[in-house]
Amino acid sequence: MDGIGEKTAAHLLTQVGPMRTVWADIDHLGGSTVAATLDSWAVETGARRMGTTVVRRLSAPGARERYDFNVRMMSGRDDLDLGITPDVPGTAGLLPLDTHRVHTVVSYLGVESTTALAVRVLSTDPASAAARSTWQTEA
Template identity: 65%
Template sequence: MYGVAAEHYLEYAALRGDASDNLPGVSGIGEKSAAALLEAAGPMAAVWADLEHAGGANVAAAIDSWSTERGGRRTGPSVVRRLAAPGARERFDFNVAIMAGREDLDLGISPDVPGTPGLLPLDPPRVSRVVAHLNMEETRQLALRVLTEPPASAGGAGGPQGS
């Protein structure tokens, strides 16, 4: 959908930012340049290493070569300048840290074991407790509605009732 391999999506999102979460991206790097960068130069670890050790020469050449093959403009040097700008790496690293999923949280649910917490619908107080730390009432209400009410197919012809 974005022209980026799935394994690069987090880096893509961190580069371009996410307006819906109020996370600005690296200044001057939008959807197109982020996708081109990752497609042409590979993972950001390699890009940052090239910027550090070769001033971004290899990244600029890779982007220009990639763009030329597709009949596009040569933008390698400008992309490298934006990545090398003060605060660019910090913005990228911050976005990655915020956007990355957490796998170290014990939510006390076990959806793979029938009859245990984790199968929908979930326990409303538990969902409320887990989501409340976000301090976003609309998100809490949405989580409660989606996760604690019976699925639409279980609620009869009219769907779930009340709330």
């Protein structure tokens, strides 16, 4: 979400609770409880006060839609038959995947860094020494 990175999101969820609680406070109280909770935590810990800024960013036009989209994109699905048979040698689903296909599918998201990562990871033979060393150095 614009302006809310992983650290701020972690503080938000740790201090306020699940997003349904955050959205309810924004809907019914204009985010006053969220802002007060985050600012109180900041005073206690010596962190920067961020309550009003977080509420403003969550209340911005399109913020909830972006959040909902991100949740849908990051949620795993187990109800799709992709026709992949990774347990059968020589069939679709075994790595490496075709570079062009990976690029076509992932580039739909419009995030070049994500596309590049997907191409690098999914189009590389995981059994190769080069792939193992790349993964080990990134870990």
